[in-house]
Amino acid sequence: MAKLTKKQKEAHGKIDKNKFYSVEEASALVKEITNTKFDSSVELAVRLGVDPRKANQMVRGVVTLPHGTGKDVKVLALVTPDKEAEAKEAGADFVGLDEYLDKIKNGWTDVDVIITMPSVMGKLGPLGRILGPRGLMPNPKTGTVTMDVAKAVAEVKAGKIDFKVDKTGIVHAAIGKVSFTADMIAENANELLDTLMKLKPSASKGIYVKTIFMSSTMSPSVALDPKVV
Incomplete structure (x- = not known):
């Protein structure tokens, strides 16, 4: 396993691995632990309790992020x-x-x-x-x-994106840039999570949202409380 750099160690040290963060806390923390020279993308990874191999449990949708993605979409x-x-x-x-x-x-x-x-x-x-x-x-x-x-x-x-659960049951989506304010990141994240909740398949049994992680392009991931959605 590759050794962590000093900055990477500092970033990992700021995350409490035993804690679930709120969307607002995670948005501020991801900004704090990102040290790239470029404007990193901020992403959400949401593991869902669905079986994407079954058509009646496929989760796919679109969402318009209030503050866009920060990316110039061609x-x-x-x-x-x-x-x-x-x-x-x-x-x-x-x-x-x-x-x-x-x-x-x-x-x-x-x-x-x-x-x-x-x-x-x-x-x-x-x-x-x-x-x-x-x-x-x-x-x-x-x-x-x-x-x-x-x-x-x-x-x-203006910031409309489409997303789709992958074969492992995870939805990955870019929700902004590190240059955004923490409030902008949080509002975009909440918009995506609210949309995901509305798309819960009726055939999905048990826990729908299992885990949520937020990270930037090269930062460690921050665990969010899946019960907040």
């Missing part, structure tokens, strides 16, 4: 010519159709979110092997397949 709008102007006005970084389909076919995926229209989805089907593993395939459930392209682009740019 959006590709795959739209017909009549929708190009509104997509550009709403802030899409890349707008077009066939030329971008060809680029993706050749391996280009330098975007964070793809928004498209129902009529275009048929053209995206063959690109599922490229887009699927990267989480880029548009989906009506997350609002990325819509006729209201301008609204979808604006929401993503």
